[in-house]
Amino acid sequence: xxxxxxxxxxxxxxxxxxxxxxxxxxxxxxxxxxxxxxxxxxxxxxxxxxxxxxxxxxxxxxxxxxxxxxxxxxxxxxxxxxxxxxxxxxxxxxxxxxxxxxxxxxxxxxxxxxxxxxxxxxxxxxxxxxxxxxxxxxxxxxxxxxxxxxxxxxxxxxxxxxxxxxxxxxxxxxxxxxxx
Amino acid sequence: xxxxxxxxxxxxxxxxxxxxxxxxxxxxxxxxxxxxxxxxxxxxxxxxxxxxxxxxxxxxxxxxxxxxxxxxxxxxxxxxxxxxxxxxxxxxxxxxxxxxxxxxxxxxxxxxxxxxxxxxxxxxxxxxxxxxxxxxxxxxxxxxxxxxxxxxxxxxxxxxxxxxxxxxxxxxxxxxxxxxxxxxxxxxxxxxxxxxxxxxxxxxxxxxxxxxxxxxxxxxxxxxxxxxxxxxxxxxxxxxxxxxxxxxxxxxxxxxxxxxxxxxxxxxxxxxxxxxxx
Numbered sequence: 001x002x003x004x005x006x007x008x009x010x011x012x013x014x015x016x017x018x019x020x021x022x023x024x025x026x027x028x029x030x031x032x033x034x035x036x037x038x039x040x041x042x043x044x045x046x047x048x049x050x051x052x053x054x055x056x057x058x059x060x061x062x063x064x065x066x067x068x069x070x071x072x073x074x075x076x077x078x079x080x081x082x083x084x085x086x087x088x089x090x091x092x093x094x095x096x097x098x099x100x101x102x103x104x105x106x107x108x109x110x111x112x113x114x115x116x117x118x119x120x121x122x123x124x125x126x127x128x129x130x131x132x133x134x135x136x137x138x139x140x141x142x143x144x145x146x147x148x149x150x151x152x153x154x155x156x157x158x159x160x161x162x163x164x165x166x167x168x169x170x171x172x173x174x175x176x177x178x179x180x
Numbered sequence: 181x182x183x184x185x186x187x188x189x190x191x192x193x194x195x196x197x198x199x200x201x202x203x204x205x206x207x208x209x210x211x212x213x214x215x216x217x218x219x220x221x222x223x224x225x226x227x228x229x230x231x232x233x234x235x236x237x238x239x240x241x242x243x244x245x246x247x248x249x250x251x252x253x254x255x256x257x258x259x260x261x262x263x264x265x266x267x268x269x270x271x272x273x274x275x276x277x278x279x280x281x282x283x284x285x286x287x288x289x290x291x292x293x294x295x296x297x298x299x300x301x302x303x304x305x306x307x308x309x310x311x312x313x314x315x316x317x318x319x320x321x322x323x324x325x326x327x328x329x330x331x332x333x334x335x336x337x338x339x340x341x342x343x344x345x346x347x348x349x350x351x352x353x354x355x356x357x358x359x360x361x362x363x364x365x366x367x368x369x370x371x372x373x374x375x376x377x378x379x380x381x382x383x384x385x386x387x388x389x390x391x392x393x394x395x396x397x398x399x400x401x402x403x404x405x406x407x408x409x410x411x412x413x414x415x416x417x418x419x420x421x422x423x424x425x426x427x428x429x430x431x432x433x434x435x436x437x438x439x440x441x442x443x444x445x446x447x448x449x450x451x452x453x454x455x456x457x458x
Contacts, residue, residue: 003335003337003338003411004411005402005405005406005410005411006398006399006402008337008338008340008341008344008402008405008410008411009341009344009398009401009402009405010398010402011338011341011344011345012340012341012342012343012344012345012347012348012401013344013345013348013352013394013397013398013401014394015341015342015345016344016345016348016349016352017352017390017391017394019345019349019352020349020352020353020356021356021387024353024356025356025370025383025386025387037380037383037384037387040384040387041387041391044391056338056341060341060342060345061345063313064345064346064349066313067313067314067317073213073309073310073312073313074310075213075217075309133217134302134305135220135275135302135452135453136264136302137264137267137268137271138268139267139268140263140264140267140268143267154380155380158380158384159380159383159384159387162384162388163384163387163388163391166388167391167392167395170392
């Protein structure tokens with residue numbers, strides 16, 4: 001696998017951030033389901049460093065969160081964290097827009113793209129895996145998935161956009177230097 | 181703050197589990213979790229729970245921590261069982277294909293023997309899957325962890341990312357608290373007292389400086405690693421790596437047997453469930 005050093009470090013630090021936010025910045029919504037901000041960070045890092053970084057940050061970060069709560073590892077949702085991380089990486093590639101502004105069309109693309117990725121992840125794959133592994137009642141897991149989808153889609157779209165926009169503002173642009 | 185990440189902390193002790201290599205323990209964790217995920221056979225699940233609990237005992241886990249872990253687990257499961265029953269009180273009946281009413285609660289909610297047995301199975305399953313990872317983390321030195329991931333075939337660069345994550349969690353956590361307190365001093369409220377939308381924006385204002393410092397940190401660490409030619413070769417050696425011994429091979433073999441048993445029982449039972457009612 002050809003990962004450059006920066007991506008490797010980004011995966012490590014991204015997973016640490018994912019862990020800290022997932023563990024300490026939580027707002028509860030439904031049975032065993034929290035409104036979680038780590039998916040905004042996941043989307044931010046996936047856009048900056050690509051889908052491979054996205055998968056690994058999601059997987060490593062989520063495993064660490066589950067471990068630290070003390071209830072052990074909930075594999076079905078961990079896999080989904082990896083899947084959405086990968087998906088976010090394909091929505092917008094920062095390398096292509098680095099020199100430009102994070103404009104309205106890009107914001108719209110980011111918002112709609114992450115909503116679709118979240119819908120597939122939390123609305124379909126997470127309940128599917130819960131049924132496959134734990135044979136939980138269908139309407140229970142889909143309700144749980146729906147809550148997770150709404151929460152994560154909102155935090156990813158709102159906070160993710162804010163983060164990307166602010167980060168982009170702070171970076172020097174192609175036209176920022178003039179010849180006098 | 182330190183006790184909040186208790187589940188991730190290595191506790192140094194002299195037990196057979198501590199002496200095993202990280203690679204063998206990681207394989208054991210993966211195989212046993214996989215077996216517990218595949219099967220719904222009550223007998224195999226009970227065996228897995230007994231093995232998991234005896235691993236806790238062999239690893240000499242502190243009683244206080246075990247109590248904490250199991251009480252959190254019991255609470256989570258109680259919530260899950262009740263919610264799952266409210267959503268689908270006849271799930272067990274559908275699975276086992278028979279119906280033995282014990283008593284009637286209200287409306288469509290009956291207690292049936294099948295439902296009780298189904299929920300018992302789900303409970304045992306949680307206890308079989310969830311606490312296993314704890315044993316791994318408590319008995320494996322975090323610097324050996326990267327070596328053990330590499331030993332079971334994970335690319336060393338990814339193994340290194342994992343060890344970077346573990347290494348930097350405390351410092352990111354410290355920054356998160358510092359920034360959060362600085363922002364609160366400026367009047368940003370993220371407590372339960374304000375509206376949800378205000379809370380979200382409040383947390384975003386903490387996240388932004390946190391992420392900017394993290395991006396700086398990534399540049400610095402990557403620069404340092406590049407100066408030392410990280411990633412130049414296809415392989416690397418680990419200071420903490422140890423060769424597999426007899427006990428390691430035996431443990432991996434036994435945990436593989438659980439997977440074989442889980443798959444075989446699927447055929448014997450003609451499905452994933454063991455049906456005592458037929």
